[in-house]
Structures are given as structure tokens and as C-alpha cells.
Amino acid sequence: MNTLTGNITSVETNGSLSLVKVTVGTNEVIAIVIDTPETAPFLTTENNVKVIFKETEVVLATSEYDGISMQNQLSGVIEAIEQGVLLSKVVVQTDTTSISSIITTKALKKLNLKVGSQATALIKTNEIMLSE
Amino acid sequence: MIAISVQKQLLSGGGEMSLDVSLNFKRGSFTAVKGKSGVGKTSLLRMIAGLMTPDKGKIKVFNETWFNSWSKENLSIQKRSLGYVFQDYALFPNMSVFENLKFALHKTDDKQIVNDILEVMELGSLQHVKPDKLSGGQKQRVALARALVRKPEILLLDEPLAALDVEIRQKLQDYIVDAHKEFDLTTVMVTHDTGEILRMADKLVIIENGKVIKQGSPSTILAQRSISGKFQFTGEVISIETEDVVNIVSVLVGNELIKVVVDQNETSTLSIGDKVLVASKAFNPIIQKI
Numbered sequence A: 001m002n003t004l005t006g007n008i009t010s011v012e013t014n015g016s017l018s019l020v021k022v023t024v025g026t027n028e029v030i031a032i033v034i035d036t037p038e039t040a041p042f043l044t045t046e047n048n049v050k051v052i053f054k055e056t057e058v059v060l061a062t063s064e065y066d067g068i069s070m071q072n073q074l075s076g077v078i079e080a081i082e083q084g085v086l087l088s089k090v091v092v093q094t095d096t097t098s099i100s101s102i103i104t105t106k107a108l109k110k111l112n113l114k115v116g117s118q119a120t121a122l123i124k125t126n127e128i129m130l131s132e
Numbered sequence B: 001m002i003a004i005s006v007q008k009q010l011l012s013g014g015g016e017m018s019l020d021v022s023l024n025f026k027r028g029s030f031t032a033v034k035g036k037s038g039v040g041k042t043s044l045l046r047m048i049a050g051l052m053t054p055d056k057g058k059i060k061v062f063n064e065t066w067f068n069s070w071s072k073e074n075l076s077i078q079k080r081s082l083g084y085v086f087q088d089y090a091l092f093p094n095m096s097v098f099e100n101l102k103f104a105l106h107k108t109d110d111k112q113i114v115n116d117i118l119e120v121m122e123l124g125s126l127q128h129v130k131p132d133k134l135s136g137g138q139k140q141r142v143a144l145a146r147a148l149v150r151k152p153e154i155l156l157l158d159e160p161l162a163a164l165d166v167e168i169r170q171k172l173q174d175y176i177v178d179a180h181k182e183f184d185l186t187t188v189m190v191t192h193d194t195g196e197i198l199r200m201a202d203k204l205v206i207i208e209n210g211k212v213i214k215q216g217s218p219s220t221i222l223a224q225r226s227i228s229g230k231f232q233f234t235g236e237v238i239s240i241e242t243e244d245v246v247n248i249v250s251v252l253v254g255n256e257l258i259k260v261v262v263d264q265n266e267t268s269t270l271s272i273g274d275k276v277l278v279a280s281k282a283f284n285p286i287i288q289k290i
Helices: A105-110 B041-049 B097-103 B112-120 B136-148 B166-182 B194-200 B218-222
Strands: A002-014 A017-024 A027-033 A048-053 A059-061 A072-083 A087-093 A098-104 A118-123 A129-131 B002-012 B015-025 B030-034 B056-061 B064-068 B082-085 B154-158 B186-190 B203-208 B211-216 B231-243 B246-253 B256-263 B275-280
Touching (some): A002 A027, A017 A048, A027 A072, A059 A098, A072 A105, A087 A105, A087 A118, A098 A105, A098 B256, B002 B041, B015 B211, B030 B041, B030 B194, B041 B082, B041 B186, B082 B136, B097 B112, B112 B136, B112 B166, B136 B166, B154 B166, B166 B186, B166 B194, B194 B218, B194 B231, B203 B218, B211 B218, B231 B256, B246 B275
Parallel strands (some): B030 B186, B082 B154, B154 B186
Antiparallel strands (some): A002 A017, A002 A048, A017 A027, A072 A087, A087 A098, B002 B015, B002 B056, B056 B064, B203 B211, B231 B275, B246 B256
């Protein structure tokens, strides 16, 4: 589980859904949640929140992409790799935080990911949970 | 409706404490009472049972006054229609299961009820056995059966399953819920176990320092609303297996076994038997009609 902390910069609500922008260091993370500031009072601008997502939901790329629907793209340098038979864990150090990703070992080899190489972590907005 | 409003000065571990509790229980309801030790949970049950006299207050059970400090009414324990089960089974060691149950009856009561209850509690084959030959779970089943032979209106349970292991506890939970429904009981149970509360009770009361601080639906009170994932369950860790760079944690949620892939760093703080919150986003699960 990746847990980052940041401050809410905006909350856009429509019906029972909210799109919440959170500033984490110099990065911006966007989450969509089935909550509104009425149902979850902690969803207010400037509030400090935890941004939670699973390692298994983090996609890795060798650079940032424009032609992709994933809005959360956090770039950094690979800090550690733990290689397993089918699955491997890759830790990407961004400017303020490290993000773990679990990908297949095949993908690790195909992308030729090494400790010290550049990598971008991509996370879908609907995979991110927010917590007080 | 059972209406209780009692006050009593108590001596607890931290000195003197004033218990001041007002509660209503609907007929047929199953209420769990939770709180730290020494906050007055057991004293509350003892006052309902007539084993402890409140300093002030009223206890009214379906239009019958059991206690009223102003009109000086105090119904004797024998006349209060209730069953009481403690954590230690308090069975008579020199009597068989059948005799333990029969002893709880009044002379005028129909003896047939003993056989009926032995059947409901599946104790028929053990009826001639003495308590020292029974397992903890069986003893507690006998204690529960004995509490039911007088067909009480109220069943009071004081951490009845705390001394039993997980598997037996779940079976006993089913027996208690079945008995609660079968005999149309109004049940009040003191417990610390979150899973037990969610599985058995329809109302939860939380007591702190002799006062009721929260009451309402167990899932609302116990659910952690501070995390935005809408797919939330509480369960118990059954096993932790290592696969490659991850661990697979099996969690018993209600009667269903689910599996969660967890990073190995996180499982270092988890042990088998731990109560856990399992949360996911509402966007992930799929629904299929069966």
C-alpha cells in the first residue's frame, strides 16, 4: 500500500461523486471518490489528507505520456528492485516521496528497468482512496 | 419495551465512579454492550438481574416494574424473568447436563422444556454427562441451555464466549442467535469482539466511565468512515502466505473467505487472528447475477 500525504487544492463535486486534487510535494494527484464534502467533511480545500493506493495498481513507464488517459503521472528514479519469479517490486523515488509498484517480471525485463534509471509511476484516478 | 434508568456509585480500579445509564431495549432486539473493563458493563447487567441494587432509578420490563427506588419496589431475582450466562460457566459439577438444566426449573414448570432445549442446543447425546467431561464450548452451551429453560424474557450474556477459541466461538455465536430467535428473547450481551458484534447484534451501546457515549446500529458505529473506499469489511486474518514479492492474506469476512494481495512490509505487523479492515474502491468490484 502506498500512502502519501498532501493538501487538498480543489474539490469538484457532481451528484455524489467528487474529483479531488491533492498536492503532494511538487506533484498533483487526482482522485475520484463516491463522497462529497457533505458526506465526508474532511474533503475540504487545504485539508491535509492521506492518498492511498495499492502497489499493484501502479503502472510503470520509462517516461511521461501525453496520449494516455492516466492523469496521475509521477516521475522519478528507480531506487530499488526486488525481482521475483512472476512478480517484481519496483520502488520509484520522486522528489518528495517513494512509490512502490508491483509489475510482472516479464514487464520489468521488457522495459529494461534498472536501479538508477528514470521511471514514471502512473495511477488511475479511480484507484486512489483518500483518508483523514 | 424494556426501559432502564439507573444510577449507582461504584468502586472501580481508578477509584469511585458514578454509573448513570438510561437505555431502552425493544422486544426481540439483540443489543451488544462494549466498553473498557471497569466502566460498569457488568454492573449494569447485575442491576437488571437484581444481583446489585441501584442507588436510584427504575427498571421496567414490558409493563412490569422490576425496580423503582421512589416507590421502593424491588422484584426478587427469582421473580425476574431472565437468563444470565457468565464467562465462567458456573455449572454444578456434581450434576449431569440434564440435572443442571432441571435444577433451574421451578417445581411447577413442565419438565418437557428441558428435553426441548436439549434438542435445540444439540445436547441430547451429552445429557447424562457431568460438566468435567465437557469441552469449554460444550460447557458454555449447557450454561446457555440452562439460562433458557425458564423461558426468560431477557437473556443477559456477560462475555460468554471470551474464553473460547475462534472456531468454537463462531459455532456458539450461531447457537446464541438461533436461541435468541427461537425463544423470542430480548438479549443484552457484553462483548469486546467487533466481529461478534457485527455478526450478532442489531444495536450497539458503548459505555465509558459509567455513561453511555454512543448507541445505534453496530455497522454505523463500528464502520471507519474516515477512509473513502466504499467497499469495506471487517474480518479476521486466517492465513498469510508468501508468493514471490507479495504476501497473500486470507481474511474471514462473515462466513466468506477472501484473499488480499499485500506488500510484505505490511504483513510484518499482521498476525493470524488479527481483526482487520479490508477496503477497496467501489470502482473495482464487478457484480454478476447468480
